[in-house]
Structures are given as structure tokens and as C-alpha cells.
Amino acid sequence: MKKLLDIQIDEIGTFLERPNRFISHIRLDSGEEIIAHVHDTGRLTELLIPGSKVMIRRAKMDGKRKTQWDLIASITEDDQCVLINASFQRRIADKILNDESISPFGKCEKVKAEVKYGKSRLDYLIEKDNKNIWLESKGVSLSRNRRATFPASPSTRACKHLQELMCIKENGERAGVILLIFRESDIFEPMWEVDKKFSKLFYEAMDKGIEIYPIQIVLNKKGELFYSDKKILIEENKGDTK
Structure with missing residues (x-):
């Protein structure tokens, strides 16, 4: 860690x-x-x-x-x-993306936060090998039986971000999502019973080449927060079976 x-x-x-x-x-x-x-x-x-x-x-x-x-x-x-304090999520993502030893993208030329794309803003624009990677970051605090899941409530904003990332991918640039998992988990899956639209878009985005990176984050009672290199799997698409 x-x-x-x-x-x-x-x-x-x-x-x-x-x-x-x-x-x-x-x-x-x-x-x-x-x-x-x-x-x-x-x-x-x-x-x-x-x-x-x-x-x-x-x-x-x-x-x-x-x-x-x-x-x-x-x-x-x-x-x-x-x-469960969302004010730290940007700082955590910044630390990960700017550290080539733990970033899922390795060494990058630039990491820019809050970058305008069309009429919206996405969390990050990364420049690597003179190419762009557009990125969104989501915090995941809910985990049931070591299965992390998102969103905890219907999220129009999260759906919009996935749609924007798919448009970027279709235009020939890389796009992805990092999932900051705040509770110990083995698998990530979207929460079908809470937000069916997001769940469908999540797998549609994966099918279209959107890169998904679940990252385990560990906090102790001293307030020390760690990146864990534990691999979290993504549940295969079983559709709305809830």
C-alpha cells in the first residue's frame, strides 16, 4: 500500500x-x-x-x-x-494520477483537472504520448458482501458523464472512469435496482472501449489514507436480474 x-x-x-x-x-x-x-x-x-x-x-x-x-x-x-466526505475525492484522484508508480496510465506528460468538453466539464484531461485521455472520477462508499456498487441513488449526472465519454471514444480519443472504492471489496457492479439507466450505460460504455479502473482506498483510525494495489474485478453484464 x-x-x-x-x-x-x-x-x-x-x-x-x-x-x-x-x-x-x-x-x-x-x-x-x-x-x-x-x-x-x-x-x-x-x-x-x-x-x-x-x-x-x-x-x-x-x-x-x-x-x-x-x-x-x-x-x-x-x-x-x-x-464519506466527498471533499477529499479530488485530492485522492490527483495523488493517484500524478504518481506514475500507481496511476493506471503510468507516466503522463500532463494531468489537467476540470477541463471543458463541449458544454460540460469532465474531471480530468490527461496527455500521454501526445494523445488525450478524458477521465471521470467517482467515489464508491457502498459495498455489500464485498461487492462495491454505485450509484447509491439515481444519478442523472453520472449517466451524462458516461454518454459524454462514449462520444469522446467514438471521436477517436481514449476515455475512462476511475472508481475510488472506499470499503474493502472484491468486485464492482453497478446498482441495477437503484439506477437501471446508469447500469445499462455502464456496460454499454465498457463495450465501446471506455476504460474502467476500480481502485481500492484504505483509511485507518489515525486518518492515514492509502492506495491499495489489490485488484478489484468488474462483474460481467448479467442485465437487470434484481
Whole structure:
């Protein structure tokens, strides 16, 4: 494994509730109840379970900030630390893509973030051997029986990205998706029962040559976040069998 980041962790508390998608109520070991910002609009019901342990940090306060804490990760029953703070995803992807020893693309001339394509913006444009590789990055926090799955809720945006990548591929350039898997998994599969359109597009994109790279990410209770070279397989297309 290779360390990517050190994330500040100030407390491990007990999750109480999430009254809306932006905030969570957490009890500290001292008994104090605090409110922490949730930087992930996903449902996260499989991770934010009343009574479960969560990792939090004190926030840098400014004039617009209302909460003094940030929710960073959930600790599962089997003691895995699962990152659920989407603000770190860009930094993680940047670290991987700019390190030729772990990047799925090896050594590249340039890695540009947030690049305009048509009327949209894609996460990355990589220049390798004087050719372009267009790339999207997705964070995956849900895993059931070591099967990582995405999306956790219907995602029009994710569908649009796949369609854009297929257009790029049809125009003769490389295109791909890196999947940052935040819970230990062996296989990745799209979640048919949640977003049938995305799931169909995912396999259509693969058939058309879109490159898919599932990458295992490991976080410990110290806040040390690692890249793992473990290979995660992609489930073959069995269609909507749910």
C-alpha cells in the first residue's frame, strides 16, 4: 500500500441521526452532543446507522460556516473506516494520477483537472504520448458482501458523464472512469435496482472501449489514507436480474 493523504481526525463519536442531508447529530465520548456537516449528498443509510461510530474533525470556521465539525468517515461493524466526505475525492484522484508508480496510465506528460468538453466539464484531461485521455472520477462508499456498487441513488449526472465519454471514444480519443472504492471489496457492479439507466450505460460504455479502473482506498483510525494495489474485478453484464 502507498500513503496518499493524512486526514485530520479529532474525535471518534457515536452517530445519532441525520435530520437532513447536510448535517448529522453525534455524541462525543464526553457525552456532549454536536452537529457535524455531512459533505456527501448520498443517502449513506448503510453506513450512518444510529449507534455506529464515526470519525470527525473540527472545522475551520469562517463567516459563512454554521457547524463546528466535519463528518469524515464511518466505522463499520467489522471495524473498517469508510471515507464519506466527498471533499477529499479530488485530492485522492490527483495523488493517484500524478504518481506514475500507481496511476493506471503510468507516466503522463500532463494531468489537467476540470477541463471543458463541449458544454460540460469532465474531471480530468490527461496527455500521454501526445494523445488525450478524458477521465471521470467517482467515489464508491457502498459495498455489500464485498461487492462495491454505485450509484447509491439515481444519478442523472453520472449517466451524462458516461454518454459524454462514449462520444469522446467514438471521436477517436481514449476515455475512462476511475472508481475510488472506499470499503474493502472484491468486485464492482453497478446498482441495477437503484439506477437501471446508469447500469445499462455502464456496460454499454465498457463495450465501446471506455476504460474502467476500480481502485481500492484504505483509511485507518489515525486518518492515514492509502492506495491499495489489490485488484478489484468488474462483474460481467448479467442485465437487470434484481
